[in-house]
Amino acid sequence: MNNMKLIALLPDLASFILIVEEGSFTAAAKKLEVTPSALSKMVTRLEASLSVKLFERTTRTLIITRAGQQVYDQAVIMVNAAKQAVELSVSDHTEISGALTVAAPEAFLNSVLQPFVVPFLKQYPDIQLKLRVADGEIDLIRDNIDIAFKLTDKPDENLVLKEIGSTNLVLCASPDYIQQRGMPSHPNQLVEHDCLYLAENDRDHIWDFFKDDEFHSVSVSGRYAVNHSQMRLTGVKNALGIGIFHDFVIADAIKNGEVVPVLANWTIKSNYHGGVAMQYAQTKYMPARLRAFIDYVSDALAEKLE
Known part of the structure; x- marks a missing residue:
């Protein structure tokens, strides 16, 4: 029997199980809120589909046949499996649990996201x-990634976009x-310096600089x-x-005086400038764990990435 025919039989099998467990068409019909005659027709249809006789029926008793017992045993397994599948699906969208895979650039993961990992996991054990x-x-x-952080002004148009802040690029060097x-005073002077x-x-290795109406593209x-980023x-x-x-x-290295900004009055652009965003696949039913992560991170990072 192919899968489509099997799927079509599932409602009849579920009703058949209830008839066996209730011991009569009348009791089962009452629970299903249908007439006993409708259930009788269903059993006849199921018997024809399976080519077996499920019950021996008399005016007073309803006796399941040997073949009917075998069908019942297997039908219970099938219907229970279907119930579990539905329950898992429902819990996936209501219970905050399960596996969540998150991708992010190394620098963002280490400097921004990492401090929030432990508190998030403690809140959602x-x-x-x-x-x-x-x-x-x-x-x-x-x-197989649930959500990705991206630092770009060109997000993937095929994914849902959740903007959470912005980031700028900074040139810096050590005081030594x-x-x-010497301190460069113009982007073009960078060709005379060692750059990382x-x-x-x-x-x-191409750094683009903007200031007012000026633009300079420098090959360093x-x-x-x-x-x-940390090795650099x-x-x-x-x-x-x-x-x-x-x-x-x-930010911390500048604050501590370990490095100083260079050409701070210029705006720098590269492959990695732009907004900070979370992107994830479009879905009608978002898992609760994904929604919890999005909400938690959005709140936690909003102030940090202002």
Whole structure:
């Protein structure tokens, strides 16, 4: 029997189970709010579909046949499995539990998201959280990701967008480096300096600068390139050159005097500038765990990313 025919039989099998358990058509019909004759026709239809006789019927008694007992035993398993599937589906959208996979760029994950992980998991003890570093392009469906954080002004139009803030790019260098090599006063002077960049994409060594009506695109170079923000920051702190960072990565180092801003009166753009957003697949029924995460992170990060 193919799946479509089997699915069509499920309502009849469920009614058949109730007849067996109630012991009569009348009692079962009352629970189902149908007439006994309607149930009788249903049993006749089910017997024809299965090519077996399910009951021996007399005027006073209803006796299940041997074949009917076998059908009953298997039908109970099937209907219970269907119930469990429905219950799981319902709980997925009402109970805040289950696995949640979140992807984010390394710098954002380490500097911004990481401090909120433990409090979130303590508030929702039935959620299993999986964090994945994703600095390159990702496919949420292919990579089995529930939600992704993106730092870009070009979000994926095929996904739901939840904006949570913005971020700026900052150039900085250590006081020792500035003392040794001098402070650049114009973007074009960067070609005379050692610069640390991501080396993740072909254009990462091209830094674009804007101020009023001016625009300058500078091809920088240096002895050290690394696509890990903390390693790049360590290099900058140790006077290896001028580095480019998101403001949330470099804020503490600037505050502590470990590095100083460079060309602070210019706006810098690269592949990684723009808004900070969460993106997830469009769904009519959002799992409760995903909604809980979105709400929690939106509230937690709103002030931090102002």
